[in-house]
Amino acid sequence: MDASADAIIREAGLRVTATRVAVLDALRSRPHATADDVFAGIRDVLPATSMQSVYNALGDFVGAGLAARIEPAGHPGMFELRVGDNHHHVVCRQCGRVDDVDCVVGAAPCLHAPAGSGFTIETAEVTFWGVCPDCRATS
Template structure:
């Protein structure tokens, strides 16, 4: 972990009024390297940085970071919860239907809440969560290569 990353994570935690712990810093640092990661992917990477941490400590750190607004949790249908550091804007996501890869997509219309529903039912809208689904370039290329090999 680079010193500049550690300082950024420390500043983020202090700015949010959270205690700076090795696990929280490692979770932030890992999410910088691996956005849109689930707990199963995060735990081994955090353990490499903080061998004394536990799966539960990573869950707790993610909960604290999410509650503090430092981390965003997304839940694409049929997938476990994923975490990212990109917060404070109303961006959306595109998910590959084959491999589950996730990418950020900026707000569709340029300003929150990005969509105007036909009926608000009295809600004061502040945010919209949109998930686009498709097939990523890697999966498309792999499929084309398989098709070419069988013809």
């Protein structure tokens, strides 16, 4: 994503605001950020920004398809800019680190639901759980 934050936000059909630019920049620098992470990351740049403004910007980004919200079990909701490729996630059980994993079997939706459900499957969410290299090295 080399385009300017302004251009990305406009292309998503949203109005450019200082909060949206700061939130986008925070997500660019920290994939899988919680709303609290984003707020902490922009507080120095935009001291007058509220947590509600961060939530609003994140919600706008998700609604416009610019960001995705993921919710690994037992973890707060996280936001990422990697959208549209049906990738999956791996979560460290010790430190909570979340990384992306490319689609594990062929093209989207990567998995096939049992026949007879009547559903047209569009995506599959897969979360792998384990221990990250950093935690393995320290244990």
